[in-house]
Amino acid sequence: MINTKGETGIQDIKDNTRMVREVLCWVNEIMEKVYKTPDLGNKVDPLEELLYLVITQRTRIELARKIFEEFRKKFYPWEKVLVPANQDNLKQILFRGGRGNLRYKAVTEIITEVKKRVGKITLEFLREYSLEEAKEFLLSLPWTGKKTAYCILMYSLGHPVFPVDSNIMRIFKRTNILGPADVLLEGADHRTAQKRVAPFIPGDITYHLHVNLVMHGRKLCFERNPRCNICPIQLFCEFYRDSQYKESLDFRLTMVDLFSGAGGISYGFVKAGIRPILAVDNYKPACETYSLNIPWIDRKKVINRDITGIKNEEIKKLTAHKRLDILVAGVPCQGFSKVGLKSKPSLRKERPPEKEQVNKLFMEVVRWTEILKPSIILLENVPDMGSSKIFFKDSNVSVRELLEKNFARLDYSTATVCLNSADFGMPQVRKRLFFIASRGKIMPRKFDEELLKFWNELNKVTDKENSLPLKIALQGIPVLNPGEGENAILPLDNYPDNHDLKTRYEKFVYNNPRVIFNHVVRNHNDDDMLIISSLEKGENYKKLVERNPEVIMKRKRKIYSIANFHDKFYRLNPEKPCRTIVSHLSKDGNSFIHPFENRSITVREAARVQSFPDNFMFTGSRTAQFIQVGNAVPPLLAHIVGLFFAKLLEKEGI
Numbered sequence: 208m209i210n211t212k213g214e215t216g217i218q219d220i221k222d223n224t225r226m227v228r229e230v231l232c233w234v235n236e237i238m239e240k241v242y243k244t245p246d247l248g249n250k251v252d253p254l255e256e257l258l259y260l261v262i263t264q265r266t267r268i269e270l271a272r273k274i275f276e277e278f279r280k281k282f283y284p285w286e287k288v289l290v291p292a293n294q295d296n297l298k299q300i301l302f303r304g305g306r307g308n309l310r311y312k313a314v315t316e317i318i319t320e321v322k323k324r325v326g327k328i329t330l331e332f333l334r335e336y337s338l339e340e341a342k343e344f345l346l347s348l349p350w351t352g353k354k355t356a357y358c359i360l361m362y363s364l365g366h367p368v369f370p371v372d373s374n375i376m377r378i379f380k381r382t383n384i385l386g387p388a389d390v391l392l393e394g395a396d397h398r399t400a401q402k403r404v405a406p407f408i409p410g411d412i413t414y415h416l417h418v419n420l421v422m423h424g425r426k427l428c429f430e431r432n433p434r435c436n437i438c439p440i441q442l443f444c445e446f447y448r449d450s451q452y453k454e455s456l457d458f459r460l461t462m463v464d465l466f467s468g469a470g471g472i473s474y475g476f477v478k479a480g481i482r483p484i485l486a487v488d489n490y491k492p493a494c495e496t497y498s499l500n501i502p503w504i505d506r507k508k509v510i511n512r513d514i515t516g517i518k519n520e521e522i523k524k525l526t527a528h529k530r531l532d533i534l535v536a537g538v539p540c541q542g543f544s545k546v547g548l549k550s551k552p553s554l555r556k557e558r559p560p561e562k563e564q565v566n567k568l569f570m571e572v573v574r575w576t577e578i579l580k581p582s583i584i585l586l587e588n589v590p591d592m593g594s595s596k597i598f599f600k601d602s603n604v605s606v607r608e609l610l611e612k613n614f615a616r617l618d619y620s621t622a623t624v625c626l627n628s629a630d631f632g633m634p635q636v637r638k639r640l641f642f643i644a645s646r647g648k649i650m651p652r653k654f655d656e657e658l659l660k661f662w663n664e665l666n667k668v669t670d671k672e673n674s675l676p677l678k679i680a681l682q683g684i685p686v687l688n689p690g691e692g693e694n695a696i697l698p699l700d701n702y703p704d705n706h707d708l709k710t711r712y713e714k715f716v717y718n719n720p721r722v723i724f725n726h727v728v729r730n731h732n733d734d735d736m737l738i739i740s741s742l743e744k745g746e747n748y749k750k751l752v753e754r755n756p757e758v759i760m761k762r763k764r765k766i767y768s769i770a771n772f773h774d775k776f777y778r779l780n781p782e783k784p785c786r787t788i789v790s791h792l793s794k795d796g797n798s799f800i801h802p803f804e805n806r807s808i809t810v811r812e813a814a815r816v817q818s819f820p821d822n823f824m825f826t827g828s829r830t831a832q833f834i835q836v837g838n839a840v841p842p843l844l845a846h847i848v849g850l851f852f853a854k855l856l857e858k859e860g861i
């Protein structure tokens with residue numbers, strides 16, 4: 208992510224180095240899952256490795272391996288190489304496939320030199336040397352450059368060094384992973400690249416990262432025509448991001464995303480052909496997730512700040528005075544939500560919602576509208592927001608009235624609709640209020656009816672797909688126990704194939720990734736496990752205790768009263784749409800127990816329910832990830848609304 212202040216100091220350099228190392232560890236984890244550190248044919252014996260390296264240099268790997276194997280079969284022990292009568296046979300083997308003369312010279316000169324200096328033909332003694340001593344000796348041998356020496360040090364002698372070969376150099380150049388630490392590789396030769404890259408590779412991942420990156424270079428990141436569309440590290444790659452960004456410059460429509468969160472609305476809108484030109488949020492992990500997953504925006508335009516601190520002139524500068532089509536805002540909802548402040552009488556007294564500053568943030572949308580004059584404004588919140596009263600200019604008014612009044616003053620017509628994701632072919636009951644304002648004649652007279660008509664039209668193209676059951680959202684995700692899981696994990700073999708994808712939701716979410724992200728289960732204590740394992744599908748705590756009262760008798764910890772905690776535990780019903788995914792999942796997953804496994808759902812499963820595609824990766828701690836997923840607008844719902852907006856604007860010639 209971006210440092211919006213544009214300042215550089217020692218702390219920034221440390222932060223950038225830390226960030227680079229974190230990304231390298233992520234990439235290593237992903238690569239390990241995909242390529243599994245295969246045997247590249249390198250040798251345990253250091254001299255054999257040296258001979259292998261000089262023979263395979265600049266030769267097609269399959270042919271080079273054949274040459275080496277034949278050479279070894281006929282000439283090991285290596286003394287045979289120096290026997291004059293063997294020279295014709297040696298040349299015959301080494302001269303295959305071009306560069307034969309160089310290969311022959313390299314092999315004979317190395318063996319002669321080792322014999323001369325060591326007295327016998329072996330480099331085994333290097334195991335007793337320190338890293339520096341071994342490196343110095345190797346570099347003093349003929350035909351042994353830094354890259355070759357590093358390979359022997361790593362593959363044969365087990366030192367934590369990182370050889371940079373042409374595959375690795377190409378991948379680092381394209382991804383620019385080391386860019387934030389100011390490591391430039393463009394135009395650098397091998398020696399320079401080795402010097403610049405190696406210091407940033409954490410010692411414990413050097414071997415695996417090296418081997419897997421070499422594999423990646425051979426399998427996907429080809430010199431010509433790299434296969435970026437199926438690359439598991441595409442989100443970390445500047446080359447891929449650049450191509451996506453350039454493509455989006457042709458999009459007809461633009462948007463600004465306020466309170467953008469992880470980017471649910473932006474992702475859905477981009478898929479509807481609407482390009483984000485600015486995103487603002489004051490929650491750092493959400494900005495990092497946004498920045499990583501939305502390559503269609505200039506990274507510098509993902510701003511991690513409180514929007515109230517962005518002055519009018521700065522807003523104009525940030526949007527480069529460009530024409531804006533759509534302004535969207537998922538205004539924070541804690542104050543209006545039934546599960547937030549509003550629901551707790553004690554907190555209400557201390558902090559009355561009508562006086563909470565956070566509840567006035569939606570007036571920021573009015574301010575931004577005055578400056579940017581978009582054609583359409585979309586404001587999303589919990590259903591209660593419309594009727595909630597706030598204290599504004601000496602009187603209590605409802606949020607909806609206040610918005611309508613202010614947008615009328617700016618000459619916008621408005622509509623307020625409550626949309627349920629389940630009505631739009633998603634496996635989740637999620638009711639949210641959408642306040643829409645638009646200029647001129649863009650807004651249809653009955654917005655909600657027109658939107659539903661539009662959806663039904665879209666729907667006709669595929670099967671009838673309103674309200675999907677939860678089980679549709681859980682296909683291909685690995686089975687786990689509490690406390691298990693990984694940030695990057697292989698999908699199951701039953702991951703749906705393209706031809707299995709019937710509904711719009713499935714086509715949106717299942718994009719056949721090589722790894723699935725954010726699938727880690729929280730731990731549950733033994734007491735809770737007793738309850739969790741006793742729950743039936745669709746059953747909550749109250750119903751369970753009524754059916755089986757003994758279940759709470761064995762508890763060693765607090766026994767929750769049914770009156771106050773009737774829904775404290777709940778096993779999701781696979782045959783129905785999931786209940787609303789909330790950010791409270793960051794604290795406790797007991798009311799989101801997996802329908803088939805005895806554990807709460809993971810961030811990935813919550814993201815699936817929210818219609819985030821499988822290659823969308825959440826950053827930050829698990830708590831931060833759940834907050835981002837719970838607060839997001841489902842990308843698929845945003846996509847449908849975005850398509851509808853695009854149609855309305857096109858009708859008006861915009």
Ligand code: SF4
Pocket residue numbers: 378381382427428429433434435436438439440441444445446447
């Ligand atoms: S996205 Fe493309 S260029 Fe980037 S690492 Fe992957 S294959 Fe290589």
